[in-house]
Amino acid sequence: MESIKTTNKELFTNFKEFANKNVALQGWIRTNRDNGNIGFIEFNDGTFFKNVQLVYGKDTKNHDVVAGLRNGAAIELTGTVKLTPENKQPFEIELNEVVLAGDCDDDYPLQKKRHSFEFLREIAHIRPRGNTFQAVFRIRSVLSFAIHQFFNERGFLYVHTPEITTNDGEGAGNVFDVTTHDTKDPFNFYGRKVNLTVTGQLHVEPFALSFRNVYTFGPVFRAEHSNTVRHASEFWMIEPEMAFCDLNGNMEVIEACIKYCINYVLKNCPEEMEFFNTMIDNTLIERLKHVVNSEFKKLTYTEGIEVLKNAVKNGVKFENSDIFWGMDLQSEHERYLTEQIVKGPLFLIDYPSGIKAFYMKENADGKTVAACDLLVPAVGELVGGSQREERYDVLKGKMDKLGITEGLEWYLDTRKYGGCVHSGFGIGFDRLLMYVTGMQNIRDVQPYPRTSNSIKY
Amino acid sequence: MESIKTTNKELFTNFKEFANKNVALQGWIRTNRDNGNIGFIEFNDGTFFKNVQLVYGKDTKNHDVVAGLRNGAAIELTGTVKLTPENKQPFEIELNEVVLAGDCDDDYPLQKKRHSFEFLREIAHIRPRGNTFQAVFRIRSVLSFAIHQFFNERGFLYVHTPEITTNDGEGAGNVFDVTTHDTKDPFNFYGRKVNLTVTGQLHVEPFALSFRNVYTFGPVFRAEHSNTVRHASEFWMIEPEMAFCDLNGNMEVIEACIKYCINYVLKNCPEEMEFFNTMIDNTLIERLKHVVNSEFKKLTYTEGIEVLKNAVKNGVKFENSDIFWGMDLQSEHERYLTEQIVKGPLFLIDYPSGIKAFYMKENADGKTVAACDLLVPAVGELVGGSQREERYDVLKGKMDKLGITEGLEWYLDTRKYGGCVHSGFGIGFDRLLMYVTGMQNIRDVQPYPRTSNSIKY
Numbered sequence: 041m042e043s044i045k046t047t048n049k050e051l052f053t054n055f056k057e058f059a060n061k062n063v064a065l066q067g068w069i070r071t072n073r074d075n076g077n078i079g080f081i082e083f084n085d086g087t088f089f090k091n092v093q094l095v096y097g098k099d100t101k102n103h104d105v106v107a108g109l110r111n112g113a114a115i116e117l118t119g120t121v122k123l124t125p126e127n128k129q130p131f132e133i134e135l136n137e138v139v140l141a142g143d144c145d146d147d148y149p150l151q152k153k154r155h156s157f158e159f160l161r162e163i164a165h166i167r168p169r170g171n172t173f174q175a176v177f178r179i180r181s182v183l184s185f186a187i188h189q190f191f192n193e194r195g196f197l198y199v200h201t202p203e204i205t206t207n208d209g210e211g212a213g214n215v216f217d218v219t220t221h222d223t224k225d226p227f228n229f230y231g232r233k234v235n236l237t238v239t240g241q242l243h244v245e246p247f248a249l250s251f252r253n254v255y256t257f258g259p260v261f262r263a264e265h266s267n268t269v270r271h272a273s274e275f276w277m278i279e280p281e282m283a284f285c286d287l288n289g290n291m292e293v294i295e296a297c298i299k300y301c302i303n304y305v306l307k308n309c310p311e312e313m314e315f316f317n318t319m320i321d322n323t324l325i326e327r328l329k330h331v332v333n334s335e336f337k338k339l340t341y342t343e344g345i346e347v348l349k350n351a352v353k354n355g356v357k358f359e360n361s362d363i364f365w366g367m368d369l370q371s372e373h374e375r376y377l378t379e380q381i382v383k384g385p386l387f388l389i390d391y392p393s394g395i396k397a398f399y400m401k402e403n404a405d406g407k408t409v410a411a412c413d414l415l416v417p418a419v420g421e422l423v424g425g426s427q428r429e430e431r432y433d434v435l436k437g438k439m440d441k442l443g444i445t446e447g448l449e450w451y452l453d454t455r456k457y458g459g460c461v462h463s464g465f466g467i468g469f470d471r472l473l474m475y476v477t478g479m480q481n482i483r484d485v486q487p488y489p490r491t492s493n494s495i496k497y
Numbered sequence: 498m499e500s501i502k503t504t505n506k507e508l509f510t511n512f513k514e515f516a517n518k519n520v521a522l523q524g525w526i527r528t529n530r531d532n533g534n535i536g537f538i539e540f541n542d543g544t545f546f547k548n549v550q551l552v553y554g555k556d557t558k559n560h561d562v563v564a565g566l567r568n569g570a571a572i573e574l575t576g577t578v579k580l581t582p583e584n585k586q587p588f589e590i591e592l593n594e595v596v597l598a599g600d601c602d603d604d605y606p607l608q609k610k611r612h613s614f615e616f617l618r619e620i621a622h623i624r625p626r627g628n629t630f631q632a633v634f635r636i637r638s639v640l641s642f643a644i645h646q647f648f649n650e651r652g653f654l655y656v657h658t659p660e661i662t663t664n665d666g667e668g669a670g671n672v673f674d675v676t677t678h679d680t681k682d683p684f685n686f687y688g689r690k691v692n693l694t695v696t697g698q699l700h701v702e703p704f705a706l707s708f709r710n711v712y713t714f715g716p717v718f719r720a721e722h723s724n725t726v727r728h729a730s731e732f733w734m735i736e737p738e739m740a741f742c743d744l745n746g747n748m749e750v751i752e753a754c755i756k757y758c759i760n761y762v763l764k765n766c767p768e769e770m771e772f773f774n775t776m777i778d779n780t781l782i783e784r785l786k787h788v789v790n791s792e793f794k795k796l797t798y799t800e801g802i803e804v805l806k807n808a809v810k811n812g813v814k815f816e817n818s819d820i821f822w823g824m825d826l827q828s829e830h831e832r833y834l835t836e837q838i839v840k841g842p843l844f845l846i847d848y849p850s851g852i853k854a855f856y857m858k859e860n861a862d863g864k865t866v867a868a869c870d871l872l873v874p875a876v877g878e879l880v881g882g883s884q885r886e887e888r889y890d891v892l893k894g895k896m897d898k899l900g901i902t903e904g905l906e907w908y909l910d911t912r913k914y915g916g917c918v919h920s921g922f923g924i925g926f927d928r929l930l931m932y933v934t935g936m937q938n939i940r941d942v943q944p945y946p947r948t949s950n951s952i953k954y
Contacts, residue, residue, distance in 0.1 A: 047709075049652065066741040067709070068915050086708035086740070087652060114706075114917035116741070141741070142887065142917035165907045166914065168707035177704070181655040188645050195506065195544060198638040202945045203660065203693075203716050204673075204731050206952055216661075216686070217676045218693065220720050229673070229720055229730070230952040236660075236675065243945060243954060247634070249571075250625035252504075252524070252543035259660050259715065263677050263686055273686070274661050283543070284523040284573070284598070430599065450622045450954060457623065458525050460571035460599035488659045488700060495663055495687040497700060497907060 043118045049088040051121070055131045058121040063133065065092070066116045066141065068169065071152055074107040081109070081135075083117075089174060089311040094119060096135040106135065111152070112144030112169070157484050164488050164497060172319070175312035176485055179305055180473055186304035187257055187278055187469075190297055196253040196280060201240030203259060206447055208235050216263045216273075236261035240279050241399075241464060245428065246454050248281035248462055255280035257469070265492045269481040272470060274490035281464035287401075287410040287427045290463035291387050294414055294423050295336045297467075298385075302328050305476055312477075321478035327418060328476065334384040341391045341408065344369070344377055351376060368395045374413075374420035386415045398438045400426040412465075419475050425465025432456055500575045506545040508578070512588045515578040520590065522549070523573045523598065525626065528609055531564040538566070538592075540574075546631060546768040550589040551576060558594050568609070569601030569626070614941050621945050621954060629776070632769035633942055636762055637930055643761035644714055644735055644926075647754055653710040653737060658697030660716060663904055665692050673720045673730075693718035697736050698856075698921060702885065703911050705738035705919055712737035714926070722949045726938040729927060731947035738921035744858075744867045744884045747920035748844050751871055751880050752793045754924075755842075759785050762933055769934075778935035784875060785933065791841040796834065798826075798848045798865065804838055805830055825852045831870075831877035843872045855895045858884040869922075876932050882922025889913055 043064040051058055067085025074080075074096075081094040094117065096106050109115065119133040149163050150170055160167040167173040191198065208215045215235040219226035227233050237243075240256035247254040256279045263273060280293065306313055306328065317325045339347075348363045358372050369388075378386045390408040393400070400409035410427035429435045432455040439445045445452070473485045483489035488497045500521040508515055524542025531537075531553075538551040551574065553563050566572065576590040606620050607627055617624040624630040648655065665672045672692040676683035684690050694700075697713035704711045713736045720730060737750065763770055763785065774782045796804075805820045815829050826845075835843045847865040850857070857866035867884035886892045889912040896902040902909070930942045940946035945954045 047652075066917075068706075086654075086710075112915045114740075114915040142912075142915050144915045145913045148914050163907075165703035165910060168704055174707070177656070177708070178654060180657070184655050184657075185645060185649050188642060192642050195504075197543075197635060198641050199634070199944055200637070200641075200716070200733055202731060202943075202947055202954070204718070204947055204952070205945075205954065207954070217678070217683075219674045219676050219683070221674070226674075226676070229722075229949055231950045232952065234952060246622035247625055247944065249525075250543055250631070251634070259657070261661070265686075274659060276657055283571075450620075453622060455599075456602045457605050458569045458571040458599050458601045460523075486659075487656055487704065488662075490659055490661055490687075492686055493688045495661070495689065495691060497659070497662065497664070 047087040048083075048085045048090070048092050051092060051131070052088050052090055055121065055123065058131070059123050060120060062118060062120055062136065064116070064118045065133075067114070069109055069111055069113050069115060069144075071111055072107070072109050079107050081106075083115075083133075084169075084174075086174075089171075089178065089309075089315065090129075093129055093132040094135050095122075095132050100135050101137050105140075106138050109138065109140065110144045110146070110148070112148040112150060113140060114142035114144075115139065116141050157481065161483055161489065162496075168487075171315065173484075175309075175315050176473075176477060176479060177487065179309050179312055179477055180485065180487075182308050183301060183305055183473055183476060184257075184469070186301045187297075189304070190300045191253075191255050191280065194253065194293075196255050197247065197251040199240075199244050199247045199254050199256050200258060201237070201243040201256045201279075203237050203261075204230075204234050205237045205243070206232060206234055207237070207242060214238070214262050214264045216261050238262060239466065240277065241281065241466065242448070242451050244279060244281045245451070245462070245464070248283045248464070249454050249459060252283045253280070254282075267492060269483075270471060270474075272482045272486060272489060272491050275482070275486070276469035278467040278469055278472075279464060281462065283460055283462045285463045286461055287389065287412055287463060290425050290427065290465060291336070291338070291389075291412050294387075294412070294425060294465055295385075298414070298423070299332050301472065302332050302476060306332075316478045320480075323418075324478040331385055331416060336385040336387055336414070337382045338387045338389055339377065339382070340389055344373075344388050347377065347381055348373055351380075366392050366394060371420040374415045375417070378415040378420070379417045384417065387412045388415055396426070398442055398444070399428050399435065401429045402434055416475070419471075422472065422475060423465055423467050425463065427461065427463040430455055430459045430461055432459070504544040505540075505542045505547070505549050508549060508588070509545050509547060512578065512580065515588070516580050517577060519575060519577055519593065521573070521575045522590075524571070526566055526568055526570050526572060526601075527626075528568055529564070529566050536564050538563075540572075540590075541626075541631075543631075546628075546635065546766075546772065547586075550586055551592050552589050553592040557592050562597075563592065563595050566595065566597065567601045567603070567605070569605040569607060570597060571599035571601075572596065573598050614938065618940055618946065619953075625944075628772065630941075632766075632772050633930075633934060633936060634944065636766050636769055636934055637942065637944075639765050640758060640762055640930055640933060641714075641926070643758045644754075646761070647757045648712050648737065651710065651750075653712050654704065654708045656697075656701050656704045656711050656713050657715060658694070658700040658713045658736075660694050660718075661687075661691050662694045662700070663689060663691055664694070664699055671695070671719050671721045673718050695719060696923065697734065698738065698923065699905070699908050701736055701738045702908070702919070702921070705740045705921070706911050706916060709740045710737070711739075724949060726940075727928060727931075729939045729943060729946060729948050732939070732943070733926035735924040735926055735929075736921060738919065740917055740919045742920045743918055744846065744869055744920060747882050747884065747922060748793070748795070748846075748869050751844075751869070751882060751922055752842075755871070755880070756789050758929065759789050759933060763789075773935045777937075780875075781935040788842055788873060793842040793844055793871070794839045795844045795846055796839070797846055801826070801830075801834055801845050804834065808833065808837075823849050823851060828877040831872045832874070835872040835877070836874045841874065844869045845872055853883070855899055855901070856883075856885050856892065858886045859891055873932070876928075879929065879932060880922055880924050882920065884918065884920040887912055887916045887918055889916070
């Protein structure tokens with residue numbers, strides 16, 4: 041009897057069309073239980089979040105072999121699709137034949153009980169086989185595609201900015217060096233000191249001034265010993281940059297991008313999102329839908345400081361209650377503004393120059409810059425952006441003061457040769473993924489997390 | 498009078514709809530020439546390969562200012578679209594008003610004359626404004642999207658494998674180390690020696706054994722002092738990996754992927770491809786179309802050696818004419834097979850184990866492995882792939898012999914826990930881009946090329 045080669049995904053998508061048909065599948069056993077008269081295998085082939093239930097009985101070919109198949113084993117099978125409208129699962133497969141494609145040792149670390157995320161981090165090469173990490177890494181992939189699709193639909197050019205660079209950000213010393221085995225001259229390969237990039241922005245700006253709308257999406261690195269749930273030493277960043285675009289245009293694109301990404305994931309991963317809403321955070325989907333349906337509000341930093349001062353006066357408790365103009369806001373302050381005051385997404389704009397990067401556009405007031413941070417409930421800052429300082433003299437003055445002009449002459453060139461108003465923003469992709477899934481630790485959204493004092497793979 | 502905000506791309510796509518309408522554009526002046534009665538600006542806004550011609554006359558507002566606008570300057574303009582069916586360009590714009598958005602200094606390095614690629618490499622931040630590099634980097638972006646689209650349509654999961662790793666490939670010593678400023682203990686950050694990855698394959702295999710079909714697409718690094726036109730120390734790799742897939746299945750996906758990419762670029766970048774065909778290599782489009790319409794042939798390495806031996810016997814001259822079974826083929830040999838013998842794309846399969854990587858599947862003959870290199874005319878090797886050794890004992894034996902088992906126990910685990918037949922391949926993205934554009938030097942397809950003794954940005 042001919043069998044139709046198919047996948048779990050196709051079966052769940054069109055199960056009615058497969059009714060009473062013979063199908064062939066390849067994949068892995070999640071669990072196998074046999075009570076003598078009837079046995080059940082929870083089967084997953086990696087194409088879909090839900091398992092297909094395989095059923096076998098005393099008269100199934102090689103019954104004893106099938107009943108003895110171990111969790112984690114790879115199998116190839118044929119069987120008949122039976123609709124089961126009375127059950128939770130809309131169909132199951134009556135097994136015809138099973139071939140063992142790859143056995144699984146008895147010390148398989150994924151047993152039926154629930155494992156802690158800490159334990160699963162130690163087996164990063166195995167954890168994608170469990171429900172949570174199937175869901176996390178499928179959404180990681182879908183969200184990546186959403187990013188590319190969003191910018192592609194808008195005509196943005198994708199630029200691969202370099203990972204190895206001579207630019208060490210603002211010289212803050214939190215960079216990884218890139219060296220060779222030559223101990224006398226570890227920088228001999230390029231003939232000068234090089235390090236891993238902390239941002240693609242400086243390298244992508246010249247492309248915005250050539251192609252108008254561009255973006256990078258790739259890995260960046262920070263050698264910071266910040267042992268928090270939100271810091272990793274290697275992560276992916278999305279950095280769009282747009283010529284002839286001011287701060288308002290920038291915020292329009294940020295808002296559209298975040299809404300697009302959330303909608304895309306909700307639409308394309310309903311099973312995974314339902315899982316996160318049930319198992320991780322039962323306010324997740326509601327919160328994401330609220331963001332999608334909100335008009336993002338705007339508040340200046342100066343207004344925000346006034347609001348926070350009043351809150352303290354009225355008895356609101358912060359860990360840091362010393363609120364003053366010029367301070368760097370903490371997450372608790374950002375969350376208060378977005379959760380308690382605006383009750384939704386909020387752009388905080390026009391920050392004091394002193395706490396923002398050198399390349400941001402000085403406002404006419406002489407003390408703030410045209411920056412915009414997007415704050416969202418439950419997280420705080422999700423996106424950071426700004427209009428860029430396009431005036432050569434102003435920018436060079438700031439860079440000279442910081443002592444970073446040497447080696448960045450090429451960056452200054454962009455202001456000499458047809459520079460114009462331009463803006464851009466950065467989204468930490470891993471944090472966006474945490475936000476969309478509700479996962480609380482950055483180590484649980486990266487395939488092989490990279491944090492200080494921890495590297496196994 | 499209201500003006501319609503638009504772009505060069507929209508104008509060229511729908512110019513008839515814009516006839517006699519007022520439009521507003523923002524972009525850059527490529528050239529400006531005024532002969533007194535009439536003046537012409539070649540204008541490009543980065544959204545489309547072709548320039549829009551702006552026309553002005555004595556009666557244009559601020560005529561003298563317009564006539565004095567410099568090459569490279571950023572402008573905002575309004576004007577009226579006039580169809581010019583008698584000219585090469587189907588339309589032009591009669592200027593109404595021009596505002597200078599960003600001036601360009603007199604020492605602008607892109608002058609009207611043609612510049613050498615060598616010269617342009619020294620101004621990597623400016624060269625995207627010229628025709629060649631507008632075309633190169635647009636196709637780089639379009640080709641990247643084609644890759645994602647191809648794998649997305651086939652249900653492949655995109656995995657971000659890590660850049661920083663403890664795995665140094667086969668210990669060949671051609672890796673970059675990742676260190677901190679602590680001179681006494683430069684590896685103190687992670688607590689052990691780490692380096693930049695040379696391949697994502699080992700890290701992506703566990704995901705194939707969880708999700709079935711997966712791929713990576715990201716930067717990899719080689720600290721090789723190979724000063725050739727095809728070697729860079731940092732480049733992007735595409736590495737798909739498929740469970741329940743043998744060598745033949747692997748070759749089907751490679752063939753489909755290459756054809757998809759070429760078709761996608763030919764369809765989406767006709768202007769750029771026409772430019773390359775005219776300016777770089779006038780056999781380019783014909784050659785690419787031939788590949789798309791070819792059925793990819795297969796030949797074993799052993800057969801290939803026989804063919805090459807016969808060729809030498811019959812007087813064919815190679816730089817290396819010492820042909821023997823077990824040798825590593827040079828580009829001249831590969832090109833002879835694909836260009837002279839098969840006259841089209843060719844999979845060379847079943848290579849001697851001794852010249853291929855440890856993870857490739859040993860064939861039953863005990864001396865070859867199930868590898869497949871795709872060779873194409875004019876270039877030689879374009880893709881390398883193989884079925885993977887899924888037998889734990891065989892793989893461990895080879896790894897022990899090489900002394901690389903320690904630290905890769907997790908990789909071996911994948912063979913213990915439901916491992917199965919699986920295969921994958923690697924495409925050097927930058928070389929694929931060279932192949933598709935006809936560009937001859939890898940330095941001319943990377944936004945900021947990274948080769949030994951050369952890093953400026």
